[in-house]
Amino acid sequence: MxxxxxxxxxxxxxxxxxxxxxxxxxxxxxxxxxxxxKAIEELGFKPNLLARxxxxxxxxxxxxxxxxxxxxxxxxxxxxxxxxxxKYDYGILLCTTGNSPEVASEYLKLIERKQVDGxxxxxxxxxxxxxxxxxPKKIVQACEFYQFLDTSCVLIDHKKAFFDIVDYLIKKGKxxxxxxxxxxxxxxxxxxxxxxxxxxxxNGIEFKEENVIRCSYGWAEIYxxxxxxxxxxxYDAVACxxxxxxxxxxxxxxxxxxxxPDEFAVTGFDNIMISRLYEPSITTVAQPMxxxxxxxxxxxxxxxxxxxxxxxxxxxxxxxxxxxxxA
Amino acid sequence: MxxxxxxxxxxxxxxxxxxxxxxxxxxxxxxxxxxxxKAIEELGFKPNLLARxxxxxxxxxxxxxxxxxxxxxxxxxxxxxxxxxxKYDYGILLCTTGNSPEVASEYLKLIERKQVDGxxxxxxxxxxxxxxxxxPKKIVQACEFYQFLDTSCVLIDHKKAFFDIVDYLIKKGKxxxxxxxxxxxxxxxxxxxxxxxxxxxxNGIEFKEENVIRCSYGWAEIYxxxxxxxxxxxYDAVACxxxxxxxxxxxxxxxxxxxxPDEFAVTGFDNIMISRLYEPSITTVAQPMxxxxxxxxxxxxxxxxxxxxxxxxxxxxxxxxxxxxxA
DNA sequence: CTGTTAGCGCATTCAT
DNA sequence: ATGAATGCGCTAACAG
Numbered sequence: 001m002x003x004x005x006x007x008x009x010x011x012x013x014x015x016x017x018x019x020x021x022x023x024x025x026x027x028x029x030x031x032x033x034x035x036x037x038k039a040i041e042e043l044g045f046k047p048n049l050l051a052r053x054x055x056x057x058x059x060x061x062x063x064x065x066x067x068x069x070x071x072x073x074x075x076x077x078x079x080x081x082x083x084x085x086x087k088y089d090y091g092i093l094l095c096t097t098g099n100s101p102e103v104a105s106e107y108l109k110l111i112e113r114k115q116v117d118g119x120x121x122x123x124x125x126x127x128x129x130x131x132x133x134x135x136p137k138k139i140v141q142a143c144e145f146y147q148f149l150d151t152s153c154v155l156i157d158h159k160k161a162f163f164d165i166v167d168y169l170i171k172k173g174k175x176x177x178x179x180x181x182x183x184x185x186x187x188x189x190x191x192x193x194x195x196x197x198x199x200x201x202x203n204g205i206e207f208k209e210e211n212v213i214r215c216s217y218g219w220a221e222i223y224x225x226x227x228x229x230x231x232x233x234x235y236d237a238v239a240c241x242x243x244x245x246x247x248x249x250x251x252x253x254x255x256x257x258x259x260x261p262d263e264f265a266v267t268g269f270d271n272i273m274i275s276r277l278y279e280p281s282i283t284t285v286a287q288p289m290x291x292x293x294x295x296x297x298x299x300x301x302x303x304x305x306x307x308x309x310x311x312x313x314x315x316x317x318x319x320x321x322x323x324x325x326x327a
Numbered sequence: 328m329x330x331x332x333x334x335x336x337x338x339x340x341x342x343x344x345x346x347x348x349x350x351x352x353x354x355x356x357x358x359x360x361x362x363x364x365k366a367i368e369e370l371g372f373k374p375n376l377l378a379r380x381x382x383x384x385x386x387x388x389x390x391x392x393x394x395x396x397x398x399x400x401x402x403x404x405x406x407x408x409x410x411x412x413x414k415y416d417y418g419i420l421l422c423t424t425g426n427s428p429e430v431a432s433e434y435l436k437l438i439e440r441k442q443v444d445g446x447x448x449x450x451x452x453x454x455x456x457x458x459x460x461x462x463p464k465k466i467v468q469a470c471e472f473y474q475f476l477d478t479s480c481v482l483i484d485h486k487k488a489f490f491d492i493v494d495y496l497i498k499k500g501k502x503x504x505x506x507x508x509x510x511x512x513x514x515x516x517x518x519x520x521x522x523x524x525x526x527x528x529x530n531g532i533e534f535k536e537e538n539v540i541r542c543s544y545g546w547a548e549i550y551x552x553x554x555x556x557x558x559x560x561x562y563d564a565v566a567c568x569x570x571x572x573x574x575x576x577x578x579x580x581x582x583x584x585x586x587x588p589d590e591f592a593v594t595g596f597d598n599i600m601i602s603r604l605y606e607p608s609i610t611t612v613a614q615p616m617x618x619x620x621x622x623x624x625x626x627x628x629x630x631x632x633x634x635x636x637x638x639x640x641x642x643x644x645x646x647x648x649x650x651x652x653x654a
Numbered sequence: 655c656t657g658t659t660a661g662c663g664c665a666t667t668c669a670t
Numbered sequence: 671a672t673g674a675a676t677g678c679g680c681t682a683a684c685a686g
Contacts, residue, residue, distance in 0.1 A: 343674075
């Protein structure tokens with residue numbers, strides 16, 4: 001495999017000139033540039049990025065850490081990150097943690113070890129201590145915001161979003177509304193719970209802790225729990241923290257013979273494809289998933305390339321209620 | 328950021344010894360090893376992977392090229408690749424092409440440029456010429472097999488799989504079966520079409536080219552086409568090339584008032600989550616998606632680490648029919 | 655505009 | 671078992 005040295009010899013110039021051509025320095029005459037280009041062509045020279053990156057002390061890689069890619073929500077966020085990274089000539093190193101903080105910590109070490117220039121943490125559970133020694137300029141949080149991680153972030157206003165959807169349900173005449181959200185450890189879930197509480201309060205409905213169901217994002221758990229609940233007590237709606245949970249809720253309502261949305265309304269969250277596809281189609285809160293990924297990548301890359309002009313910022317992107325059949 | 332040199336000085340040894348400790352060479356006394364480890368600890372030394380990779384001429388990164396990650400099928404394949412890569416201490420660089428061969432070509436260049444050690448091409452459209460100059464030892468095809476790419480591959484027997492599902496439909500009493508598959512350029516789609524033809528032939532049903540619908544993998548196109556088709560002619564089943572297409576087909580059948588599966592049966596392909604979730608649930612051909620990714624990564628890494636013992640191989644993994652409500 | 659030269663951090667001979 | 675020295679391929683001063 002030929003090197004700059006070989007190219008230099010062939011073109012009758014110095015390696016510096018070859019390097020200049022390679023890096024589009026304008027300080028090289030058109031004539032020599034052509035000569036170098038010709039030599040590169042003839043030798044089939046390809047720059048060794050391992051060497052270049054080492055020399056420049058820059059990998060042009062950004063790490064993307066998320067719980068799973070099986071969830072269409074994250075898949076879409078990643079797409080936003082990837083497209084943007086590509087635009088700026090960065091590649092993305094993917095890490096799905098399955099919500100294991102240990103896995104996340106292991107990958108985050110790649111920053112200090114220079115395998116990657118920075119990281120986007122998209123809602124993945126992380127270990128506080130493992131990340132505290134990393135330069136916050138090199139990390140952007142997406143989808144979720146952990147306070148103890150003192151970084152920039154990009155996400156929607158989860159509290160307001162959940163407030164809006166519960167308010168919508170109430171306006172539709174629902175009075176006995178369940179709230180099905182994720183586990184306590186997740187900040188956005190607590191935000192959403194608060195949004196739920198405030199929407200009830202605003203409309204003069206009493207908030208009851210027992211009406212808050214904590215469960216996983218999948219469809220199975222909420223399905224089982226609701227099947228039981230809906231038999232014993234009478235509720236007229238549930239606001240779910242994911243579209244998949246909404247599917248589970250709909251299945252449960254169907255199973256106990258409730259008519260949707262008249263007898264029982266269901267709302268989802270995220271607006272992934274299945275919410276449009278399912279029957280009944282699911283009323284949900286649309287998150288700008290792609291935009292979140294895009295913005296996160298933009299902030300990160302900007303911060304990496306202009307570390308001096310760094311300022312920690314919190315970007316709140318707009319959400320939107322998608323009205324469909326289920327509520 | 329401290330370097331091996333700093334560690335060496337602190338520990339009172341040479342950089343060579345530090346390097347030996349770092350690489351677990353056994354040719355270092357326990358006493359000095361401890362001294363070096365202590366120095367590393369005290370200085371907070373982290374090896375610079377940019378330098379190490381450059382020196383070793385190895386990135387420990389594998390490129391994963393696929394059309395999209397929005398499709399749950401590919402998301403699962405990627406997970407198999409990622410887990411396996413991690414096991415062998417490799418990272419994965421993700422490239423979703425949106426089926427643009429140009430994008431794929433651009434990323435494949437990273438192999439020659441040593442940004443990645445090799446690539447897994449999972450069903451992405453690629454440009455023949457762009458890839459022909461790359462060492463086939465450094466590429467593994469997954470899900471799909473392009474003959475002109477002379478590499479190892481991991482996939483199911485698409486012809487047999489489609490044969491099986493069509494044969495199943497016939498055994499269920501269906502006689503007028505449509506075949507809804509992807510575009511002509513994709514080898515597996517032609518395999519599937521042949522499987523469809525053979526299943527009809529085996530059961531004494533005439534094959535008609537007009538009963539083969541070529542369309543995209545999404546649900547929208549097949550939905551529109553079938554809504555028209557099902558009004559004018561009478562078919563009693565359709566075998567689809569993806570689960571999403573099956574959803575579109577079911578929607579179309581419902582739209583024209585056909586009862587599923589009695590009046591019109593629908594089968595999918597892949598066995599992604601939605602096939603289990605949808606109502607009716609979808610009878611489909613399960614592909615071992617995770618296993619495909621896992622095996623592809625194993626072959627590739629093995630080939631990268633033992634280039635001399637390389638042999639091009641074709642791995643056919645088993646498929647399985649999942650019987651559900653739609654057929 | 656171009657060439658000479660140093661050196662990024664590390665692993666690896668080759669000595670001892 | 672350890673150290674001294676070399677160089678991977680490239681970019682970036684610096685000098686001219």
